[in-house]
Amino acid sequence: MAKKLPKVDVVIVGVGWGGGIIASELTKKGINVVGLERGKERTTEDYFMVHDELRYALRYELFQDLSKETITFRGNEKIRALPMRQYGSFLLGDGLGGAGVHWNGQTYRFLPYDFEIRSKTIERYGEKKIPKDMTIQDWGITYDELEPYFDTFEKMSGISGEENPLAGKRSNPYPTPPMKTTPALEKFKKAATNMKLHPYSRPSANLSEAYTNPDGVSRAACQYCAYCERFGCEYGAKADPVVTVIPVAKKTGKFEIRTHSNVRRILYSGNKATGVLYTDVTTGEEIEQPADLVVLTSYVFSNVRLLLMSGIGKPYNSQTGTGVIGKNYAYQVQKGAATGFFENEQFNNFAGAGALGMTLDDYNGDNFDHSNLNFIHGGSIAISQTGQRPIQNNKVPSGTATWGKEFKNQSIKYANRSLSVGGQGASMPFKHHYLDLDPTYKDAFGDPLMRITFDFEEQDRQLSMFLASKCEEIMKEMGADKIDSLKELGPYDITTYQSTHNTGGVIMGADPNTSAVNNYSQMWDMENLFVVGASAFPHNGGYNPTGTVGALAYRAAEGILTYRDKGGILV
């Protein structure tokens, strides 16, 4: 029998970006919030010994312990899904701050095209442009409607950047100036400008200068130490929930965080959520936390899994295309890239910051004509200077032996003599790509694992080759002596790292028959349950998703406040 605690106003499940933003906005208004976090407490002091590539990047210090819970994966419904026993393709966050701790800080806004992708594609190319099984849909909100929330997220996190000439209109400039530029980035900028493309400094949550945000939180400037992705920031220069929104919520005295608290079910009566059931993983005790309102703010997989395990919402059925929970799982196509080798030039490849880079959007969204192309959407193209750590970065020209004398010599020679330009390809949803509960494999509690059914499609193959050819052209203009680029995409392979940009499963939209939440992230089927995060994306864009996740979280917070006053479905 679970121990039942006194009722609270709001309980949030997972304290990362989504949970932190909701908690800060609600507690500022005097609402009592309990945050349940399955992992441990995290502070900036934890990262005192963080410049350790083995521990953090290869042994996955900050990530979910897969021995307790993982996902299963299959390329299609004909084969047996098997557990992801070791990390590869993506990394699952864990602990206070969640994936918001180990991100790189690349903070884009999805394009206006993204939010109305179906209408705009049909408008320009006709309905036939969309393949039969591609289930793209409008988001039920436009870029212009979401713009103020992007602005709020950027001001809270202090994004450093400059205007992107090919993006949606901004109401305000970035709160801090762009990051420093580097010889490698300048080379890219010059080449792209020569080619009549539109490069700009990548919007960065690694602060270009000391900054105090509207909540009064002050943070230091980035030191370009080169340990961002897979690491936490010992300076607090990289915006993460632990150094921004969580302290604001805590300061109100209205926010109680319970770490080591793994939520396993959402409780409800009729069509109203009544609280959550969680396990204190330090004691094994089962605890019931009643609440007036429940907000799921976990990573994509946990949001979807909790709904399915709790029996909330209609599960997606891939045969009929009906149901919504688990629908439109999407990923990204990151392999359209080119690496250039320079014989007579060396770069400070060892230095950098997670979001230090130069991007262009000439081949993103619908910024170019797709009439004669066999795909829709596109991707951002960028050069990144995140800092190339030596275990994971051993680039050698194609044809080089993979071990022995030749490999050693070439990998050392090119460590500071190679640059890469990469495309971040958008990912369209398909009828047969989805999330459901695995029938065989269980987590440490005996609950079913999340099952992913996903593979690359012709859309992805065409898109990645297109982006690779563009990257190669830019690299040629940059003057590389030898260039290697993607030759063929191949099937989706869960063993090699690509991107921790998994999306969908609890998608938003204007129609309860084809979406799970409305544009306030409120469940159509349960009005006092909000599901916040990239799980709400009906497809994935050609950018890192966090900026858009942040904007949706601020909008959800506003929706929750309205709901507490007025009740009912908000749209």
Next chain:
Amino acid sequence: MADDSKQREYPESPSRRRFIRNSGYVIGGVAVGGVLGSLLPKKDSDNKEVKKDEGKNTTEKTENFTLALMYFTPEQYKITEAATERIFPADDNGPGAKDLGVAFFIDHQLSGEWGFNGREYMQAPFFKGEKVQGYQGRLKRREIFDIGLRELQNHSLSTYKKKFIELNEDEQDAILKDFEEDKVNITTISASGFFKMLRSSTLEGAYSDPLYSGNRNMDGWKMRDYPGSQMAYTNVIDKDFTKIPPQSLRDHLGGH
């Protein structure tokens, strides 16, 4: 640069300033913010310069007590040392796997969580999967190494009538190539999978922080002009290529 009112939010503690100065070839152009300074035991950072000098003398006299085996038998250790040296050989650039301590690194890693696949999903049922689904075996890394090293030996004996460590370099390469290309008949493990693990752990041993017993003397980093763990690159990030002598995590402890 930020204006003064913003800077004032981050009074620079004396210990932090000393830390940056003592541990950095790069003296942070913008040494603001962070909690590092306040965390360092003041006494240590105060005494650091003195200690560092003393340290130099002691290093020469003191034995490195970590150079012993936690998991391997001496024979396994020798095979690993020889095989990793072929993967990452000594050359004009500098030392190979042997002199970098890679075999000790692998031994130490196998003795701990990584060797036991401690944070990986190892629950049944086990099925052979598609290649894109990743490792689906029930064996732990230490067991794979046991089998892999034994089979390296067996394959050497059956091909050349000699132990692996007695083969010349070309013969050792040929044996390793047979593993890489799955030309060895092993039923319990994947020969190429073992080779891949041997190759990736060789790179880990060559380039991880010397704290883990490989990358001895930071020579792996020095060969490729990698500066190791620096606190800041603010004053070189926008400059042309700059050589910076490396530091290890030990430098971040303030002179212990």
